[in-house]
Amino acid sequence: MKKVMMKRKATALILGLSLVPMAAVFSMSASAASAIQVEYNQSNIVFPDQKPILQKNRTLVPIRPIAESLGFKVDWNEVNRTVIIKKGSDQVRLVVSQKLARKNGETIQLDVPTQIVNKRTMVPVRFIAEALQYDVNWDQEAQTVLIADPASAGTPSENKTAAAQTTQPEQPEAEIKQQKEEVTFIDPEEITANSANLMGLGIYIIKGKAEPGLEISVQLADKTYDVEVASDGSYKFELMDKIFADGYTLTVSDGDQEQIIEGEFTKRN
Structure with a gap:
């Protein structure tokens, strides 16, 4: 009986020790993801619930807080699971689970598909540059996505983004992809x-x-x-x-x- 009890205690001890590193790994991973910040023209963008996350070496961000901070109106079509972003004469459509966006009739290819995380629509941060046409850079040291107006030459914001331009949130592509020409196969x-x-x-x-x-x-x-x-x-x-x-x-x-x-x-x- 004594041997059985000792064996059970040893097994419990080994199991407990094996779980400690794993818990630490998950804790560190969650901490790293939650530490990602997003700034627009040096002002921090607040995410009330869902924070930016890292997924397959891609930074995904909730589109509504960012788009609204940039002055866009955001609508959600539950039936088609489509996000519609509008500002002036520009209109962008995103469909959940698709790697495509449509801007004023033009098709834009995304790195990863739009997806729902904790009831928030998440997009790759490169989408901000490709579809909304803002300057997007990554500050590795501060773990911060830096968004700036495209015509911000000579401003302090540009100086800050230029210093971080060597590292992008999505590697290895550093160039902004060109938008594809619209084609019509079917009426x-x-x-x-x-x-x-x-x-x-x-x-x-x-x-x-x-x-x-x-x-x-x-x-x-x-x-x-x-x-x-x-x-x-x-x-x-x-x-x-x-x-x-x-x-x-x-x-x-x-x-x-x-x-x-x-x-x-x-x-x-």
């Missing part, structure tokens, strides 16, 4: 999209014509489905599931060129 007016409800299920049908060889996918709520294009160019998406949506996102691609179409379903009884 949105030629798409037929109907929906209906039957015994607690949603029924969805999207069909139309496209050039053979194009790749088509449909996003409904937070799920994406591939759609086959027949040899004659016709395509048809059919789904019956416990999904209820008023709109859809259709993505048509040919190599690295993409057309994104957002549409609404015509409801049938």
Whole structure:
């Protein structure tokens, strides 16, 4: 009996010791992520709940506090899970779980997809530079993302960002990606999209014509489905599931060129 008790105590001690380093690692990781700060023209941006995080060597930030600090109006479409950012004549659209953004009809490729974390829409910080066109740099020593107006030449803000320009939040790319030219593969007016409800299920049908060889996918709520294009160019998406949506996102691609179409379903009884 004594041997059994001693064996149990030894096992408990070993298990306890093995958990200490792991807990410390998680604590350090969480501390490093929560330590990331974001400044705009040397003023700290406050995040009321969800803080910036590191994910796969990418810095993700909550888009609403930053966009509003930059003077943008932010709207959220729950049906299409789409964030719409507006300022003056500029409008930017982001769809959750997609690596694409649309600015005034132009497509912008993101490093990582837009995602929801603790009910907050998170985007890669490079998006601020690429889509909203602000100067974005990374101060490694202060663990701070530095955002400045693009026309801030000769100001103290620029001097601060220039000193940190050698290290970017997202490596190894230091150059801002060029926006892709808008392409049109499908006329949105030629798409037929109907929906209906039957015994607690949603029924969805999207069909139309496209050039053979194009790749088509449909996003409904937070799920994406591939759609086959027949040899004659016709395509048809059919789904019956416990999904209820008023709109859809259709993505048509040919190599690295993409057309994104957002549409609404015509409801049938």
